[in-house]
Amino acid sequence: MSGKHKTPMLDELEKGPFPSFITEIKKARNSSAMPEMADDELGQLEKSYNSKRGYWKHGGIVGVLGYGSGVIGRYSSLPDEYPGVAHFHTYRINQPSGFFYTSKALKEICDIWDKYGSGLTNMHGSTGDLVLLGTTTENLETLFAEYSSRGWDLGGSGSAMRTPSCCVGQARCEWAMIDTMDICNTVTQHFQDELHRPAYPYKIKNKISGCACDCVAAIARADISVIGTWKGDIQINQAEVKKYADSGMDIQSDVIDWCPTECMSFDGSSITIDNSQCNRCMHCITRMTKALKPGKERGASILVGSKAPIVVGSLLSWVIVPFMKMESPYEEYIELLENMIEWWDDNAKPRERIGELIEVKGMRPFLEAIGVDPQPQQVYEPRKDPFFFWSESDFA
Amino acid sequence: MEQSELQDKIFAYLEKMKGKKKLKEKDIFKAIMAETGEDKATVKTALREMINVGRVMYSYGGGASSVEIPSEEYLKEKGLL
Amino acid sequence: MALPERQTDIGPPDYRQFLPPVIEKNYGKWSHHEILTPGTMVHYAESGDKLFTVRVASPRLLATDSIRELCNFAEEYCDGYLRFTTRNNVEFLVSDESKLEPLVAALKEKGHMIGGIGPRVSNVIHTQGWVHCHSACTDASGLVKAIMDDLHEYFTTKALPNKVRLAVACCVNMCGAVHVSDIAVVAVHRKVPVINDDAVKKACEIPTTIASCPTSAIRPNPKEKSVTINEEKCMYCGNCFTVCPPIEIHNPEQDGVAIVVGGKIGSLRTDPKFSKLAIPFFYNEPPRWPKVVAAIRNILETYAKNAKKHERVGEWIERIGWEDFFKQTGIEFTFQHIDDFTFMRDTLRTSAAFKY
Ligand code: SF4
Ligand code: SF4
Numbered sequence: 001m002s003g004k005h006k007t008p009m010l011d012e013l014e015k016g017p018f019p020s021f022i023t024e025i026k027k028a029r030n031s032s033a034m035p036e037m038a039d040d041e042l043g044q045l046e047k048s049y050n051s052k053r054g055y056w057k058h059g060g061i062v063g064v065l066g067y068g069s070g071v072i073g074r075y076s077s078l079p080d081e082y083p084g085v086a087h088f089h090t091y092r093i094n095q096p097s098g099f100f101y102t103s104k105a106l107k108e109i110c111d112i113w114d115k116y117g118s119g120l121t122n123m124h125g126s127t128g129d130l131v132l133l134g135t136t137t138e139n140l141e142t143l144f145a146e147y148s149s150r151g152w153d154l155g156g157s158g159s160a161m162r163t164p165s166c167c168v169g170q171a172r173c174e175w176a177m178i179d180t181m182d183i184c185n186t187v188t189q190h191f192q193d194e195l196h197r198p199a200y201p202y203k204i205k206n207k208i209s210g211c212a213c214d215c216v217a218a219i220a221r222a223d224i225s226v227i228g229t230w231k232g233d234i235q236i237n238q239a240e241v242k243k244y245a246d247s248g249m250d251i252q253s254d255v256i257d258w259c260p261t262e263c264m265s266f267d268g269s270s271i272t273i274d275n276s277q278c279n280r281c282m283h284c285i286t287r288m289t290k291a292l293k294p295g296k297e298r299g300a301s302i303l304v305g306s307k308a309p310i311v312v313g314s315l316l317s318w319v320i321v322p323f324m325k326m327e328s329p330y331e332e333y334i335e336l337l338e339n340m341i342e343w344w345d346d347n348a349k350p351r352e353r354i355g356e357l358i359e360v361k362g363m364r365p366f367l368e369a370i371g372v373d374p375q376p377q378q379v380y381e382p383r384k385d386p387f388f389f390w391s392e393s394d395f396a
Numbered sequence: 397m398e399q400s401e402l403q404d405k406i407f408a409y410l411e412k413m414k415g416k417k418k419l420k421e422k423d424i425f426k427a428i429m430a431e432t433g434e435d436k437a438t439v440k441t442a443l444r445e446m447i448n449v450g451r452v453m454y455s456y457g458g459g460a461s462s463v464e465i466p467s468e469e470y471l472k473e474k475g476l477l
Numbered sequence: 478m479a480l481p482e483r484q485t486d487i488g489p490p491d492y493r494q495f496l497p498p499v500i501e502k503n504y505g506k507w508s509h510h511e512i513l514t515p516g517t518m519v520h521y522a523e524s525g526d527k528l529f530t531v532r533v534a535s536p537r538l539l540a541t542d543s544i545r546e547l548c549n550f551a552e553e554y555c556d557g558y559l560r561f562t563t564r565n566n567v568e569f570l571v572s573d574e575s576k577l578e579p580l581v582a583a584l585k586e587k588g589h590m591i592g593g594i595g596p597r598v599s600n601v602i603h604t605q606g607w608v609h610c611h612s613a614c615t616d617a618s619g620l621v622k623a624i625m626d627d628l629h630e631y632f633t634t635k636a637l638p639n640k641v642r643l644a645v646a647c648c649v650n651m652c653g654a655v656h657v658s659d660i661a662v663v664a665v666h667r668k669v670p671v672i673n674d675d676a677v678k679k680a681c682e683i684p685t686t687i688a689s690c691p692t693s694a695i696r697p698n699p700k701e702k703s704v705t706i707n708e709e710k711c712m713y714c715g716n717c718f719t720v721c722p723p724i725e726i727h728n729p730e731q732d733g734v735a736i737v738v739g740g741k742i743g744s745l746r747t748d749p750k751f752s753k754l755a756i757p758f759f760y761n762e763p764p765r766w767p768k769v770v771a772a773i774r775n776i777l778e779t780y781a782k783n784a785k786k787h788e789r790v791g792e793w794i795e796r797i798g799w800e801d802f803f804k805q806t807g808i809e810f811t812f813q814h815i816d817d818f819t820f821m822r823d824t825l826r827t828s829a830a831f832k833y
């Protein structure tokens with residue numbers, strides 16, 4: 001269909017080489033059974049571009065029976081002017097680990113969405129869900145029946161465990177020290193109740209990266225961050241080192257000079273590493289993968305606390321467990337997760353994230369509650385001031 | 397205590413608190429456990445059943461989730477009224 | 478029409494059913510990879526098998542018909558297998574080497590932007606904006622489009638010293654990874670919220686609203702059964718608005734965006750870093766935010782010209798020092814750049830050794 005709104009501002013954004021979201025919104029009018037949704041989305045957006053403000057109300061109360069998560073209410077504040085977006089709710093489908101799909105599966109999702117929604121999606125939302133953008137309250141139960149009966153459940157939202165997510169890991173990455181996709185899937189399945197029924201003080205996120213490159217931004221965007229790593233000596237294949245050198249790589253300036261711990265050297269034909277000094281940063285391995293492989297004992301570092309700035313500033317996750325084996329069915333990790341979450345759930349105020357709670361209560365009560373010893377790997381440096389607590393147990 | 401009696405108590409508590417405080421599941425567990433002496437698992441089962449049939453519902457507002465008595469509008473739309 | 482029977486708590490479908498056979502066979506047994514072009518790479522398995530990947534940009538906001546078109550490519554060239562990346566690119570997984578070039582040609586013919594692999598600008602992590610969020614004080618998708626139209630060569634061809642990760646967030650809730658990106662845009666408010674007492678009385682829990690303020694700027698207003706805000710303490714974070722919507726934080730004429738730089742996620746070479754403030758404010762200038770676009774290009778090109786190979790933006794800045802960053806980029810240093818909130822102690826200089 002062609003639209004009923006004139007959109008000169010938005011039309012500007014159809015020009016240029018980068019794919020245009022405006023073209024996408026226009027396109028949705030051709031496939032959705034409710035073309036007025038995408039059309040009024042365009043109309044309202046054009047108005048925003050002119051007035052420099054949004055016209056969405058705070059999320060309302062919508063959901064599917066029995067769940068408190070996965071659907072986010074969205075209503076236009078101008079429903080008379082733009083009736084097509086009077087309801088424009090988000091339906092979050094829990095993505096498969098690693099964002100892998102077959103065309104058959106995706107087309108099935110699209111066909112259902114065109115019938116009961118706007119035809120617009122986000123591939124994917126910030127947390128990881130496959131986000132369907134814009135449906136009405138009355139279609140929610142139908143969507144849930146259609147999708148869940150075909151194996152697609154809702155993801156998390158609100159004060160719940162949020163949909164876990166992971167990097168591509170061992171499916172395609174030679175640097176993956178742990179099976180990120182399996183861990184993600186196992187955790188997601190384990191916490192179904194906590195994902196769908198928001199009973200926590202606030203949101204809690206879990207992301208899993210296979211190595212220190214951290215492609216899923218676990219260290220910055222997950223309350224509980226898992227980062228694959230290793231123990232033991234980096235495995236060196238000197239024949240391959242030589243091949244890199246022969247192919248013209250300047251090993252000294254591209255690799256050795258960047259080693260943050262200055263634990264590597266290159267004598268013109270072979271590499272030596274003082275592994276006791278290596279901090280496993282991954283730089284050398286990513287530069288010369290054929291010649292350098294991580295040590296043989298694989299596992300993960302578990303870090304806790306990261307979040308965006310609301311309320312008292314951003315946090316990056318802190319090292320809590322320097323090394324943990326991560327082998328299916330991941331009982332040790334899941335037990336740790338449960339213990340950390342339980343401590344937070346018992347102690348946090350509403351809308352307090354786990355990192356903020358640790359700041360308020362201190363690291364000691366947290367570590368004691370989850371049974372982790374203090375270790376120098378958890379800090380950059382020890383405290384500077386001479387003010388510190390003693391507790392009864394220290395005198396025993 | 398009979399499940400239905402427990403559920404009536406939960407409902408009464410939600411009614412009493414309506415408009416006063418946004419309740420989380422945990423708040424309800426605490427109050428009902430104190431009132432009835434039942435354990436958490438029992439209260440949780442009772443509450444979850446009420447949620448499954450739409451007698452009470454999860455709600456969201458002010459950046460946080462809570463548990464509430466559904467509006468007529470919600471019940472209509474779920475075909476429960 | 479009867480609905481199919483709903484199922485609950487089944488979780489996502491098992492990813493294994495979506496993996497192409499070459500991945501199933503070589504799962505966990507990849508040896509290394511090579512970047513063939515800015516948009517294609519090949520992964521070698523220990524078994525000798527090869528998997529080719531073609532990466533194309535997506536605006537993230539996709540119509541079903543566009544997903545179907547992507548699926549059609551996958552069916553014709555990849556036995557139906559495709560995936561998305563954490564930065565919202567689309568990846569075609571090609572097992573049959575002879576189909577690689579034809580796929581690339583077919584994608585190009587349809588105008589797809591192929592690239593984003595290696596030391597380049599990849600897709601921009603971003604948020605909902607005016608398209609879909611009540612909290613937005615700019616439009617994320619529009620900014621992304623304008624920025625990437627300008628920087629497209631850094632996605633498709635030109636190389637940089639290292640990867641440059643861009644992000645846009647349409648309010649300080651920062652649903653994207655703005656606080657840890659090489660260069661990012663975040664929308665900000667600059668005016669104390671306006672309180673609608675009547676609506677506050679009806680819709681908000683007063684104690685919760687007071688507690689929501691990180692600077693304790695909110696006081697009760699018993700007369701109106703509402704609250705008041707101490708203007709000197711408010712730093713416009715908008716958290717009170719999230720908790721109590723009748724506290725209106727939006728101010729279309731004075732809202733706008735800031736640019737932050739130097740964030741980093743990976744631990745390679747140096748530790749992960751937060752992004753820091755580079756430019757405190759630009760007015761919203763839809764549809765193409767030309768000043769924001771120009772400022773980002775300036776920062777990117779100054780970095781490209783001056784950073785050493787392998788240095789991320791944040792590593793470059795730490796090496797040269799922030800005072801030199803402001804000099805090299807010509808960005809003005811203002812009161813807003815000096816932290817007077819939680820990080821003040823860590824950020825004030827305590828050394829007499831610095832550059833001019
Ligand atoms: S985080 Fe590491 S293992 Fe995971 S995809 Fe990135 S580089 Fe590979
Ligand atoms: S992993 Fe990092 S610290 Fe270890 S040897 Fe390589 S570059 Fe050096």
Ligand code: SF4
Nearest residue numbers: 610612613647648652
């Ligand atoms: S960053 Fe703010 S405005 Fe943008 S989608 Fe997130 S909450 Fe909404």
Ligand code: SF4
Nearest residue numbers: 690711712714715717
């Ligand atoms: S905007 Fe933030 S700082 Fe200002 S009153 Fe509201 S909560 Fe407090």
